[in-house]
Amino acid sequence: MMKLGIFGGTFNPVHYGHLTAAVEVREKLGLNKIIFVPSGNPPLKDTELADAKHRYKMVKLAVSKNRFFAVSDIEYKKKDKSYSVDTIEKLRCIYPGARLYFIAGIDAFIDIPNWWQPERLVSLADFIIVSRPAFKFAGLASSPYLKINKSILKKLDSAKLGQYKTKLKSGREVIMMRITPIEVSATGIRKMVKRGKSIKNLLPEEVESYIITHKIYKVKS
DSSP states (O other), X not given: OOEEEEEEEOOTTOOHHHHHHHHHHHHHXXXXXXXXXXXXXXXXXXXXXXXXXXXHHHHHHHHTTOTTEEEOOTTTTOSSOOOHHHHHHHHHHHSTTOEEEEEEEHHHHHHGGGSSSHHHHHHHSEEEEEOOTTOOGGGGGGOTTBOOOHXXXXXXXXXXXXXXXXXXXXXOEEEEEXXXXXXXXXXXXXXXXXXXXXXXTTBOHHHHHHHHHTTTTOOOO
């Protein structure tokens, strides 16, 4: 059975933190491929959010050299608001028979009760919950979809465990795993671009060139 990791986000812009996490998750869990799903343009657009067209193209450039990576235009091409539950359902149709793993940071998984149709979402796919700077696995104890001994979460936080596999209350599999922290953020990159500072080595050269060429994140005069 083909195992696919679904990695959604704004990717504003995509950077080595995203790419390194995807490589690590794929290799450690033996996934066949990671599919990046850049979000579309939300109705109440953040002024710092680059147009979906640019974010999609930047991800495409970033993953082009890795045969285990792909990018989906499902959310980018959708005119109205995109919801993760709809995206997963469409991907299930595109990849019939494949096992889909929804990749989420600790903070994102904790927030799932506030998403559109969360109960349905956690029954449609398996989940991979990855470590995130400033967030602890212990916070997952508050999730209504996960029943787990707090001592396990503490072992993940203290690095006594690298990963742990269990079941969600929906019956779907969930894998919690520590990944190597990368000190780079999209917010930081945007600030650097605004200040005219170099963003070299924070993201692929092709993405850096795209940002410069299209004057993305520059302060508009």
